[in-house]
Amino acid sequence: MGKLISDSRSLILFLIKADLRANKLLTSMQEAGFTSAYYYTDLNVAIFELMDINEKDREDVATLYVQYVDEFCKLEVAEFYSGRMKLPIWFIMN
Numbered sequence: 163m164g165k166l167i168s169d170s171r172s173l174i175l176f177l178i179k180a181d182l183r184a185n186k187l188l189t190s191m192q193e194a195g196f197t198s199a200y201y202y203t204d205l206n207v208a209i210f211e212l213m214d215i216n217e218k219d220r221e222d223v224a225t226l227y228v229q230y231v232d233e234f235c236k237l238e239v240a241e242f243y244s245g246r247m248k249l250p251i252w253f254i255m256n
Contacts, residue, residue, distance in 0.1 A: 178209060184205070
């Protein structure tokens with residue numbers, strides 16, 4: 163098995179996928195009636211730091227990121243996991 167994380171872009175993509183997976187779980191828990199609002203990971207903070215997004219642009223990027231995560235989490239489970247593995251990396255190309 164090859165290295166999962168070989169550089170900073172791979173790390174960012176890995177963290178984005180982990181954040182999507184965690185958000186999908188928490189969204190599903192909320193839909194099932196469980197309280198999950200206390201368990202969000204805030205991985206986006208680390209992701210934005212690794213991407214070196216400046217403070218001026220961070221709020222706009224965060225808003226867009228949350229919109230994409232919310233839309234992605236609305237997908238059915240099978241579609242979610244197949245789509246998560248094919249994430250475009252345009253947003254990590256500085």
